[in-house]
Amino acid sequence: xxxxxxxxGKFLAGRILSxxxxxxxxxxxxxxxxxxxxxxxxxxxxxxxxxxxxxQAQALSVExxxxxxxxxxxxxxxxxxxxxxxxxxENASITEQVAAxxxxxxxxxxxxxxxxxxxxxxxxxxxxxxxxxxxxxxQLQAQIDAWAVELANGQCPAPVQQQLYKILFRPDKNAPEYxxxxxxxxxxxLAPLALLQKAGAIDxxxxxxxxxxxxxxxxxxxxxxxxxxxxxxxxxxxxxVEAYSIDDSATTEIDDALSVQGLGxxxxxxxxxxxxxxxxxxxGSALDHLGRSRYSTVYMPGYKVxxxxxxxxxxxxxxxxxxxxxxSLYVTYDEAxxxxxxxxxxxxxxxxxxxxxxxxxxxxxxxxxxxDPSLQVEDTPQPLLDKRDELTFLYRLSRHLKAGxxxxxxxxxxxxxxxxxxxxxxxxxxxxxxxxxxxxxxxxRGAPLDLIVAEAAIVxxxxxxxxxxxxxxxxxxRSQASLAPGIKVRMSTKALPHAGIGVKSYVWATSPLRxxxxxxxxxxxxxxxxxxATAALVAPFKPKDAELFxxxxxxxxxxxxYNGYQAGxxxxxxxxxxxxxxxxxxxxxxxxxxxxxxxLVRADALPLxxxxxxxxxxxxxxxxxxxxxxxDEITLDVTGTVLERLDDAQANQAETESPEDEEEAxxxxxxxxxxxxxxxxxxxxxxx
Numbered sequence: 001x002x003x004x005x006x007x008x009g010k011f012l013a014g015r016i017l018s019x020x021x022x023x024x025x026x027x028x029x030x031x032x033x034x035x036x037x038x039x040x041x042x043x044x045x046x047x048x049x050x051x052x053x054x055x056q057a058q059a060l061s062v063e064x065x066x067x068x069x070x071x072x073x074x075x076x077x078x079x080x081x082x083x084x085x086x087x088x089x090e091n092a093s094i095t096e097q098v099a100a101x102x103x104x105x106x107x108x109x110x111x112x113x114x115x116x117x118x119x120x121x122x123x124x125x126x127x128x129x130x131x132x133x134x135x136x137x138x139q140l141q142a143q144i145d146a147w148a149v150e151l152a153n154g155q156c157p158a159p160v161q162q163q164l165y166k167i168l169f170r171p172d173k174n175a176p177e178y179x180x181x182x183x184x185x186x187x188x189x190l191a192p193l194a195l196l197q198k199a200g201a202i203d204x205x206x207x208x209x210x211x212x213x214x215x216x217x218x219x220x221x222x223x224x225x226x227x228x229x230x231x232x233x234x235x236x237x238x239x240x241v242e243a244y245s246i247d248d249s250a251t252t253e254i255d256d257a258l259s260v261q262g263l264g265x266x267x268x269x270x271x272x273x274x275x276x277x278x279x280x281x282x283x284g285s286a287l288d289h290l291g292r293s294r295y296s297t298v299y300m301p302g303y304k305v306x307x308x309x310x311x312x313x314x315x316x317x318x319x320x321x322x323x324x325x326x327x328s329l330y331v332t333y334d335e336a337x338x339x340x341x342x343x344x345x346x347x348x349x350x351x352x353x354x355x356x357x358x359x360x361x362x363x364x365x366x367x368x369x370x371x372d373p374s375l376q377v378e379d380t381p382q383p384l385l386d387k388r389d390e391l392t393f394l395y396r397l398s399r400h401l402k403a404g405x406x407x408x409x410x411x412x413x414x415x416x417x418x419x420x421x422x423x424x425x426x427x428x429x430x431x432x433x434x435x436x437x438x439x440x441x442x443x444x445r446g447a448p449l450d451l452i453v454a455e456a457a458i459v460x461x462x463x464x465x466x467x468x469x470x471x472x473x474x475x476x477x478r479s480q481a482s483l484a485p486g487i488k489v490r491m492s493t494k495a496l497p498h499a500g501i502g503v504k505s506y507v508w509a510t511s512p513l514r515x516x517x518x519x520x521x522x523x524x525x526x527x528x529x530x531x532x533a534t535a536a537l538v539a540p541f542k543p544k545d546a547e548l549f550x551x552x553x554x555x556x557x558x559x560x561x562y563n564g565y566q567a568g569x570x571x572x573x574x575x576x577x578x579x580x581x582x583x584x585x586x587x588x589x590x591x592x593x594x595x596x597x598x599x600l601v602r603a604d605a606l607p608l609x610x611x612x613x614x615x616x617x618x619x620x621x622x623x624x625x626x627x628x629x630x631x632d633e634i635t636l637d638v639t640g641t642v643l644e645r646l647d648d649a650q651a652n653q654a655e656t657e658s659p660e661d662e663e664e665a666x667x668x669x670x671x672x673x674x675x676x677x678x679x680x681x682x683x684x685x686x687x688x
Contacts, residue, residue: 002050004043004098005036006117011102013050042080042101042117045094057098064103070110073121077114080104109134144180151184156199164201165215168193168672181674192674197634205633206434209572213565217298217558224309227287230280232315232325236349239328243273244354244387245318246453248421253297253306253513254318257326257352258456260390268335268393272460273350274510276325277308277316278522283540287312292551295558297514300569302424302432306514313513318352326350327509327525329460335393338400343463345529354383358449359421359441365449370395395448398455405458405502409483415445420607422573434633437580438573440606457510458501464525465505469495471528472536474543475507476517476552491517491552493544517555520548568636574608575631575638583628587646590615590622601626601640614642623647 003026004013014028024041027033029051048056064087072086084092084100092100104111104119109130111119122130147157160167163177171178185192202208214221241259259271281287291307298305306313318324328350332342361384364377370392384391406412421443424436443450468475479496480489489498495505512519520541527539541548577583588601591609598611601624612626626640 002045003041005040006042013054039116053095053098056095057102060095060099061102064099066103066107066110069103070121075121077118077120079118140176144176144183147180148183148187151180151195151199152188154199156201161201165212168674169212171673193672202634204434206432208634209568210431217561222305227290227309229311229315232280236325236347238323239348239350241271241350242353243350244356245352246356246449249357249359253313254355255511255513257318260393263389263393266335267332267341269330269332272329272456273326275316275318275513276327277512278519278526279325283523291516291519295516295555296562298562299566301422301573302427302436308513316513320352320355323349323351327522329463331459338397347526347529362447362449365391367448370448394452398451401455408502418442418444422570438577440577460510461508462503462506464509465495465507467528468524469505473524473528473539474541474545474548475521475524476548478506478508491556493548520551570607571636574606575633579631585625585627588624588626590618590620590624592620610638610640612640612642618645
């Protein structure tokens with residue numbers, strides 16, 4: 001005697017070895033013996049053999065028309081044998097009964113399960129809805145298959161093109177467009193990104209990166225809504241200084257300027273003047289929400305997306321020839337010893353007489369020019385000559401301040417790598433299109449003018465950080481517990497030491513036109529300047545204010561994304577530079593181990609880190625000449641092969657220590673989020 005039984009939705013059959021009131025012992029064809037509850041026994045039979053019965057019933061069930069079976073089925077609850085007798089004949093065989101069971105079980109849209117081998121006919125409207133859904137699913141699958149064929153044949157369907165960035169970077173894995181790309185990738189045996197490139201979905205490498213950035217960060221575009229630019233207060237006093245800014249020529253949001261008074265008197269007053277949009281933009285206003293929605297200006301070679309509308313920036317930027325609102329820090333120094341004698345914060349209008357530009361003056365305002373009054377440089381602009389004595393004092397002060405911070409740090413700051421400036425020819429103020437000619441110039445870190453501005457910013461940011469702490473007014477601080485490996489700079493609302501800079505506390509407050517944290521801190525500083533000891537009562541943000549923590553979280557995420565994009569686009573234009581100048585090999589320095597048995601190297605004359613083969617036995621710091629491989633503008637990938645070692649192995653041993661800034665974010669090949677695992681553990685596919 002054999003029995004058919006239900007094992008968690010799977011039908012099995014075997015020989016009955018023994019049977020009790022509530023269960024039976026059954027031996028399967030495999031020899032395995034199982035205990036089956038009586039409630040799960042559906043049918044007992046003598047022949048055919050279990051395996052033969054199931055095979056024959058499965059084949060016969062395919063021939064059963066579920067629509068016809070549904071019409072034959074009674075309205076009341078019924079068993080599978082009842083349906084077999086109605087569908088086949090009054091004397092339905094065991095095989096026909098089991099075939100009916102299989103079909104009933106496979107057609108839940110026609111028949112609802114009602115217990116041990118029993119079913120109930122579904123209402124007609126439910127059946128029609130289910131059939132419509134099945135038909136829709138079939139049509140959708142047919143569409144997916146058709147799109148997959150097109151993609152595999154090198155053509156990109158319009159719906160896939162429209163969903164390109166969503167498919168690659170933030171996919172809905174149930175979307176037909178996504179499924180078509182996955183299916184086509186399998187058929188063509190190509191990585192999804194390569195497949196889409198071949199199909200023409202990406203017609204511009206630059207637009208690919210730009211549109212991807214917009215998709216992630218500016219889905220509604222980079223334009224500003226109509227806003228009213230608030231005018232600054234009319235009652236601000238006019239400062240009795242002649243201030244000047246020092247920036248790059250591409251800078252339009254001029255946040256900071258400097259002034260010097262009292263040279264030759266024994267006491268010198270240095271003014272650090274910061275543009276003050278916080279005097280007119282109110283917390284909670286439309287402009288505040290606009291700035292907070294962006295958190296920062298986004299920089300990239302040849303273009304930028306500003307945090308605030310241009311009409312607002314133009315009111316507050318510290319352009320020469322105007323007296324604009326500023327939050328000013330005045331620090332009085334002993335002219336001989338450079339000891340700090342006094343600090344004062346004022347809200348005022350500051351006359352700016354010059355906007356100096358690094359790239360036009362670095363070759364003039366050298367260390368020699370600033371330390372030797374007799375040195376003359378041809379074609380020195382008169383405004384720079386007028387401020388030579390002041391800049392000389394500022395340079396002396398900056399070196400003094402830097403040396404003092406390095407004592408606190410415990411070691412000198414590392415300026416061993418240059419800054420690289422990118423210039424695009426041919427795009428004007430428009431978004432680049434990737435066809436522009438790129439120029440990459442080098443600017444040594446720590447150049448005199450750069451040092452002057454950097455040290456002035458540190459003085460202002462550390463002084464105002466302490467001012468907020470002294471008045472019990474919370475701010476957004478940047479701190480670093482130590483210079484030990486792995487200890488990163490973090491943002492918080494507490495005035496904690498910044499070991500990397502060497503100061504007791506540090507806020508970002510010197511770029512309120514470009515960073516939202518600086519604008520938020522400026523509101524707090526303005527409260528201290530206006531109200532002194534009672535500032536904590538009127539400052540926009542109170543201690544433990546949840547809004548401050550929200551700003552920190554939002555800013556950190558946005559700033560990281562923007563910096564990542566900037567690094568990516570600098571890598572893009574560096575690769576373009578290699579191609580435009582037909583550079584096939586270059587010199588580089590070994591950094592550390594890379595992927596797949598390679599080593600990472602850093603180009604000596606370009607901002608480029610990439611993997612190379614042939615450097616596995618070379619130490620960190622070794623200098624090599626590298627032959628470049630194929631460049632991919634979409635993935636931003638390039639590899640190389642070491643041709644020869646250029647340095648002396650013995651002389652280089654002292655340079656093998658890891659530089660403290662090696663952990664800087666380095667742009668590399670991009671990763672996409674298309675999952676080819678088909679139900680296996682999801683894993684991003686690296687496009688290298």
